[in-house]
Amino acid sequence: MRRLLGIAAAATAVAAFALVQNGAAGPSSLGSFFFGPKLVRAEVITNEGGTIHDYRVDRGRIRAVTPSSLTLFERDGTLVTVTVAATADVRLDGVTVALTRLRRGFVATTVRDGSASVSIVIATRR
Secondary structure, three states: OHHHHHHHHHHHHHHHHHHHHOOOOOOOOHHHHHHOOOOOEEEEEEEEOOEEEEEEEEEEEEEEEEOOEEEEEOOOOOEEEEEEEEEEEEEEOOEEOOHHHOOOOOEEEEEEEOOOOEEEEEEEOO
């Protein structure tokens, strides 16, 4: 149950990131400052019912896609490869898709809890 709550919290955070990217959040909000279009990567620590979660958020242009991983080129020049869980929620322009539908050059934001595999991928064609 706690794992589901953690995933729900991460999904909420990513939804907020998506709103910020699309300009739906106010310009003076902390969300738009930290998770707006200039985001490179972030670490968000939450305490959910006494359980600490260490969410890692990465954003970058996709360099490579395999059936179980993404390689992202982040805005600071860092190249990062993340393992994506088979059960991950993968969205392309808001539509649920298979990970293999993502392509080199798309922009992706990924969320993982600590060293676990990515559980959420939000990608756009731009």
